[in-house]
Amino acid sequence: MRGYRTILVERVDLGQGTTGRFHGLLHSGGRYVVSDERSATECAEESAIVKRIAAEAVEDTGGLFVTTPADDPGYADRFLAGCLKTGVPVQEIPAAEALRREPRLNPGISRAFEVQDGAVDAWKLLWGNARSAEEHGARILSYHWVTEVIREGDRVLGVMARDNRAQEMVRIEAAFVINAGGVWAGEIADMADCPGVTVVPGKGIMIAMNHRLVRTVVNRCEHPGDGDILVPIRTVCVIGTTDVKADSPDDYSIDRAEVQQMLDAGEVIVPGFRQARALHAWTGARPLFKDERAGEGGEDTRHMSRGLALVDHLRRDGVSGFLTITGGKLTTYRLMAETVVDAMVEQMGDARPCTTADEPLPGSEDGRHYWLGSRLAAQEEAMADDQLVCECELLPRRKLIEAARRRPGMTLDDVRRALRLGMGPCQGGFCTYRATGILHGLGDAETERADELLLTFLQHRWLGLEPILYGDQMRQACLDDWIFQGTLDVEHLPVAVPA
Amino acid sequence: MTHQLHELMRDSLDHCVKCTICETYCPVAAATPLFPGPKYVGPQAERYRGGDANADASLDYCSSCGICTQVCPQGVKIAEINSQAKAELAQERGVSLRDRLIARPTLAGWMGAPVWPVANWTTSFGPFRLLLEKVLRIHRKAPMPRWAGRTFQSRTRARRRAPNPSAPQRQVVFFHGCAANFYEPGTGAMAVQVLEHNGLEVIIPKQGCCGLPLQSNGQYDAARAYVRRLAAQLAPYARAGHDIVATSTSCGLMLKREAHEILGVDDDDLKVVSERMFDICEYLVMLDERGELNRDMQPVDMEVPYHAPCQQRGHGVGTPAMELMALVPGLRASQVDAVCCGVAGTYGLKAEKYDIAMEVGRSLFDQVRASGAPLSVCDSETCRWQIAAATDRPSVHPVEMLHRAYGLG
Numbered sequence: 001m002r003g004y005r006t007i008l009v010e011r012v013d014l015g016q017g018t019t020g021r022f023h024g025l026l027h028s029g030g031r032y033v034v035s036d037e038r039s040a041t042e043c044a045e046e047s048a049i050v051k052r053i054a055a056e057a058v059e060d061t062g063g064l065f066v067t068t069p070a071d072d073p074g075y076a077d078r079f080l081a082g083c084l085k086t087g088v089p090v091q092e093i094p095a096a097e098a099l100r101r102e103p104r105l106n107p108g109i110s111r112a113f114e115v116q117d118g119a120v121d122a123w124k125l126l127w128g129n130a131r132s133a134e135e136h137g138a139r140i141l142s143y144h145w146v147t148e149v150i151r152e153g154d155r156v157l158g159v160m161a162r163d164n165r166a167q168e169m170v171r172i173e174a175a176f177v178i179n180a181g182g183v184w185a186g187e188i189a190d191m192a193d194c195p196g197v198t199v200v201p202g203k204g205i206m207i208a209m210n211h212r213l214v215r216t217v218v219n220r221c222e223h224p225g226d227g228d229i230l231v232p233i234r235t236v237c238v239i240g241t242t243d244v245k246a247d248s249p250d251d252y253s254i255d256r257a258e259v260q261q262m263l264d265a266g267e268v269i270v271p272g273f274r275q276a277r278a279l280h281a282w283t284g285a286r287p288l289f290k291d292e293r294a295g296e297g298g299e300d301t302r303h304m305s306r307g308l309a310l311v312d313h314l315r316r317d318g319v320s321g322f323l324t325i326t327g328g329k330l331t332t333y334r335l336m337a338e339t340v341v342d343a344m345v346e347q348m349g350d351a352r353p354c355t356t357a358d359e360p361l362p363g364s365e366d367g368r369h370y371w372l373g374s375r376l377a378a379q380e381e382a383m384a385d386d387q388l389v390c391e392c393e394l395l396p397r398r399k400l401i402e403a404a405r406r407r408p409g410m411t412l413d414d415v416r417r418a419l420r421l422g423m424g425p426c427q428g429g430f431c432t433y434r435a436t437g438i439l440h441g442l443g444d445a446e447t448e449r450a451d452e453l454l455l456t457f458l459q460h461r462w463l464g465l466e467p468i469l470y471g472d473q474m475r476q477a478c479l480d481d482w483i484f485q486g487t488l489d490v491e492h493l494p495v496a497v498p499a
Numbered sequence: 500m501t502h503q504l505h506e507l508m509r510d511s512l513d514h515c516v517k518c519t520i521c522e523t524y525c526p527v528a529a530a531t532p533l534f535p536g537p538k539y540v541g542p543q544a545e546r547y548r549g550g551d552a553n554a555d556a557s558l559d560y561c562s563s564c565g566i567c568t569q570v571c572p573q574g575v576k577i578a579e580i581n582s583q584a585k586a587e588l589a590q591e592r593g594v595s596l597r598d599r600l601i602a603r604p605t606l607a608g609w610m611g612a613p614v615w616p617v618a619n620w621t622t623s624f625g626p627f628r629l630l631l632e633k634v635l636r637i638h639r640k641a642p643m644p645r646w647a648g649r650t651f652q653s654r655t656r657a658r659r660r661a662p663n664p665s666a667p668q669r670q671v672v673f674f675h676g677c678a679a680n681f682y683e684p685g686t687g688a689m690a691v692q693v694l695e696h697n698g699l700e701v702i703i704p705k706q707g708c709c710g711l712p713l714q715s716n717g718q719y720d721a722a723r724a725y726v727r728r729l730a731a732q733l734a735p736y737a738r739a740g741h742d743i744v745a746t747s748t749s750c751g752l753m754l755k756r757e758a759h760e761i762l763g764v765d766d767d768d769l770k771v772v773s774e775r776m777f778d779i780c781e782y783l784v785m786l787d788e789r790g791e792l793n794r795d796m797q798p799v800d801m802e803v804p805y806h807a808p809c810q811q812r813g814h815g816v817g818t819p820a821m822e823l824m825a826l827v828p829g830l831r832a833s834q835v836d837a838v839c840c841g842v843a844g845t846y847g848l849k850a851e852k853y854d855i856a857m858e859v860g861r862s863l864f865d866q867v868r869a870s871g872a873p874l875s876v877c878d879s880e881t882c883r884w885q886i887a888a889a890t891d892r893p894s895v896h897p898v899e900m901l902h903r904a905y906g907l908g
Contacts, residue, residue, distance in 0.1 A: 211545070
């Protein structure tokens with residue numbers, strides 16, 4: 001938007017990392033008013049902006065902070081004072097009113113506060129940003145893995161990246177390189193010989209429940225802890241999350257004990273939570289910045305700041321043409337971009353102002369927020385003459401075909417991120433083979449590739465299913481298994497099962 | 500409570516594994532592309548509801564026959580979810596005058612009864628029906644019952660006795676419903692005679708409408724008021740230990756189960772009434788099981804097709820009508836292989852749904868016609884009117900066959 005020619009290099013698909021792996025909460029800031037005041041203010045300001053510029057990706061659910069019987073009753077007053085101090089809009093409402101709005105809430109809540117939380121669809125937000133960038137002339141290279149940061153003396157000149165689809169190396173020369181690698185930002189800084197940028201992966205698990213148990217975001221009014229947020233997003237609600245220091249940002253394993261911990265936590269907010277159907281579990285890694293040179297100690301990731309971190313490598317390492325931005329939260333993504341680009345233009349001596357807070361993303365121009373029934377309403381129009389590929393997510397065949405034509409060579413996970421294929425109750429049980437067949441029929445995937453797409457997708461779905469196999473989802477998994485193993489015999493397809 | 504029950508029904512959507520069995524049984528989805536099917540509008544679409552607005556008007560094509568819930572192997576309360584959603588849709592979008600009128604059978608009943616010859620003439624007078632279709636959107640060919648003049652209530656005033664706790668066993672209460680009251684007093688009278696023939700004394704208390712048509716037209720508040728009033732009328736008898744017997748299988752089901760499970764009515768009157776409520780065929784089979792049914796029957800040499808209506812299936816008591824008819828010498832009853840006649844109470848009366856209803860019932864009608872029998876048998880009044888109109892031969896309640904066998908007619 002400031003008129004530069006830009007290239008975005010992404011190692012896999014957009015949103016495959018941290019951005020697409022969170023609970024969907026657009027923070028009002030309330031969560032941080034006591035423990036992390038700067039983050040609270042940033043969230044309050046930025047969530048208002050995101051609601052405006054990315055209306056289409058946001059559902060204005062509103063939020064509640066409630067003091068459950070398990071919480072310290074003294075925290076509520078500190079919370080209220082913190083909100084006033086940090087500028088987070090808040091209003092106390094009677095507990096009975098909160099229960100009227102959210103009848104499933106723990107009836108033992110003693111206090112309730114209304115805040116301006118929202119639910120944000122990370123992928124929709126991403127596609128909006130990507131489209132906007134492309135409309136301003138940017139190029140986006142997904143599945144490009146940066147292997148080297150090219151340096152000449154004290155200047156960074158560009159990067160080398162491996163195109164993992166075409167299997168070739170790409171050299172990108174640029175007047176400026178911004179490292180926004182999130183949890184991987186430290187690795188990239190290392191490539192530029194700027195060591196000590198440590199980004200600790202603060203791993204958290206989340207579990208999506210089959211339908212909305214609450215209509216508004218519900219937070220426990222307590223110091224930020226594990227499993228104290230329940231977010232209604234699209235058709236599900238998500239309980240989250242834990243916070244454990246991971247050894248690697250690529251560690252997506254899900255600990256059984258953490259699953260149990262989340263379900264117990266759900267019970268505190270909504271009694272009966274364990275009887276509800278869990279759909280899928282996943283983990284994401286927060287980028288928690290720790291500058292070794294600033295010497296901030298401690299391994300407890302829960303208490304590390306969620307604030308964004310700009311690393312000026314000119315000042316720090318004497319390297320020009322290179323900046324790192326990390327830390328932060330999805331809610332403050334825009335502010336992170338503004339901050340780093342401001343620093344870039346300053347270094348370049350080219351003061352062009354930022355307009356990202358004012359210009360709506362494509363699709364959000366009318367300022368209309370996402371609403372729960374929107375896909376149902378769209379399907380109502382198309383019903384008679386279009387097949388549903390994914391019934392749970394109401395994805396019609398036409399949409400899949402359009403997407404496949406637009407972006408040839410997609411994996412089913414790419415389709416999932418773009419169109420939500422396989423994200424509903426049956427977790428790909430009925431749509432996986434339909435979608436594979438359609439892509440094959442379009443000529444987008446030859447037989448062997450189609451087989452591989454199918455198997456990979458099933459395997460990826462399984463990663464998030466296996467940790468929560470109980471109750472209703474277990475029955476679903478059995479039926480799906482009969483379909484895939486019994487009827488389709490997928491384990492004997494003539495391709496190797498991907499590792 | 501209402502809300503809790505709604506949540507409980509909604510929660511049952513978690514059991515759906517998308518097996519699609521409900522969709523293969525749904526008679527409406529098979530008849531029209533306008534209805535996307537019970538799985539779609541039920542457990543699937545329900546996940547998209549609860550926001551600010553309801554999005555799927557196609558839901559309105561559900562006829563509320565309830566077969567989906569009956570066939571679901573996973574225990575999803577599909578029909579109940581749909582019914583709730585329909586009520587919300589009605590609340591949001593408003594209820595048409597037509598739907599307000601046809602959902603209140605007592606209104607039409609009382610309007611027509613005193614002037615019944617004129618009323619019957621108008622409802623069978625083509626130009627008037629055309630006007631009715633134009634103005635109210637009630638299909639000109641939709642089957643309409645004929646007013647019988649004096650109501651069943653007024654004919655049986657002598658039986659309006661107080662509850663009698665000392666002899667409850669021999670005294671049963673007859674819940675006749677609106678149909679027998681205004682249109683088919685003959686069926687009511689036969690039921691009374693059959694019960695008496697089995698040594699039972701029949702009490703017919705003052706009673707109103709159960710509210711079922713209001714419920715199936717999404718007017719829950721009014722439906723609750725109706726069923727509460729009726730339950731209050733019948734409760735003293737139930738408390739005295741009298742069993743209550745219904746010829747209207749759907750209205751009986753309303754008191755037995757649906758008012759609680761769909762409308763969320765949870766008062767003591769309803770509870771005690773529901774525990775004493777029996778479909779008349781169910782009741783007679785129970786008598787037979789206790790050896791108390793009069794088996795002295797004359798032969799009725801006849802082959803008859805029998806249709807177990809959706810609401811009768813909702814009782815979950817098998818097909819007692821078939822068991823009773825099997826007791827009648829010479830009577831060869833065979834159950835029609837069809838799930839629904841299409842009318843579903845008031846659904847088939849609506850101009851935009853009449854053709855769907857006829858398509859739903861087509862196989863049933865074909866089988867009745869092909870049987871060559873002079874009449875067909877069915878437990879539910881609106882289904883009988885639909886089947887009779889579509890097959891050009893009378894359709895009667897199963898008690899009528901017993902009535903014949905007992906030589907009472």
